[in-house]
Amino acid sequence: MTDDKVKRRLTTVLCADAQGYSRLMEADEAGTLETLRRYRAAIAGLVERHEGRIVNTWGDAVIAEFASVVEAVQCAVEIQQEISNRDSDPSHAHPMRFRIGINLGDVMVDGSDIYGDGVNIAARLQELAEPGGVVISGSVYDHVRNKLSLGFDCLGQRPMKNVASVTSYRVTTGGRTAGRDSFPVDESPAPQGPAVADALRIRDRHEPSTWMGFVSDWLAILPRPVRVALTVSCFLILINVFTGMHKVWFHWPVAALLFGVILRTVLGHRAASDSDGERRTSRE
Template identity: 75%
Template sequence: MPDDKVKRRLTTVLCADVYGYSRLMEADEAGTLEALRRSRAAIARLVERHDGRIVNTWGDAVIAEFASVVEAVQSAIEIQQEISDQESVAPQASAMRFRIGINLGDVMVDGTNIYGDGVNIASRLQELADPGGVVISSSVYDQVHNKLSVGFDCLGQRPMKNIAPLTSYRLTLGGQAAAQAGIPMPENRTPSQSARAPGIDDRREPSSSTNAVSDWLGRLPRPVAVALTVSAFLITINLFTGAHKIWFHWPVAIILLGAALRTVLGRRPERDRS
């Protein structure tokens, strides 16, 4: 008797399609078809480079699978970069841009084809991607977030047609990919500044405040400046070692009095000479 048992496997599924394909075909059928062939050739080459295989193509869509999650995401990044380079010379209205979704999940195998929720989820994730962008499922994110030099924006749980909501992530590839993914970048910042960890800019304020205090002390008579610095040091020690017992006022008073006397006495000879 034939073995009718359904074969399953865990695999990484990549789904890609052309954004605005119908509009592009309506505007220029021959040019769009030629651009699609060129893009598919690039996709097939990059999928193969990362040990994946093209499962199916129909219309403007491409489905591929990979044994490695990391290789699948790396392939998607290179696909978007190469297609962007190819279409950079085309007018903006006719440029061909793909959206890519990637999912790690269980699939049913029928010959060379794969089916099931693992494929459907990848297809829905692709619909969430921006033109030229990549969106991955949380199962993919768990495997790659500490293995690739890219950023990830959590999209939360977005509703998807006939699929239970799941957490997804959008890839950000620095300044260029951020623009492709629709992430605005402040005009007065470079990509490296925008990628800086939160809080670095905030640390500039204390630095400027310290400079202001130093300038102010520099304008004071030297004995007064030294006395104030030592007094602040003693007050800090008192507050950190036992605020319940105040003792700093006595040494501080003596230091300030001595500084004041030294300043006054130091100026008296100058007045006498005048």
């Protein structure tokens, strides 16, 4: 092995960037620089409290790394809360808000600096965050989703400049985006599968315009064989009603049809379970 071999490690990278920094500097250079210094000191204190370290600062950005994914996310939320509390001071004519991105990835180590896609993805994720918000990568989400009392909104795979797209999540606290105050948020829906998209469309209809709309929405979420069986059954019942109820006959074909659908569904689930079991056995 040679001495110049690149060292690598897996780490959690936090990237924080001040939103509208150039505009703030144009409005008040001295005041903006003083605010940035105070916020950097607060960020450094929170990073140290969560056993992280500041890797680099340039311009208005801060890069930090953490050995613990959970500590990194907790730190990010506390940073946004601390800055939000300070910005609530009426004396701040031009409040400064930060956007934060967090990624868990492999990085190259050069002295005290870190480089590579692990850092670049964190920087791109912060660009997806709204001012006062936190966006994390899918690798971070997998580690913290069951360990923190936070909410996570899936943003899907958003295109990011010069790096491969990754699934990202917006962090929320108590139904609100972490650190969010009154800033507009891009609420465009994340890419979803067909079944999820159908369910979301039905959920967003607060009140069907007619009973036919309600029935249509309800049928839309049922498996196709069940929908077909129910539709045919309704037609048989209507035929029996309009041809005269002096002789009721619809219950026999309807019962046979529903029994066939139930049997097919049970056998289908059993076959799927057996197939999954065989695949697990083959992998073992």
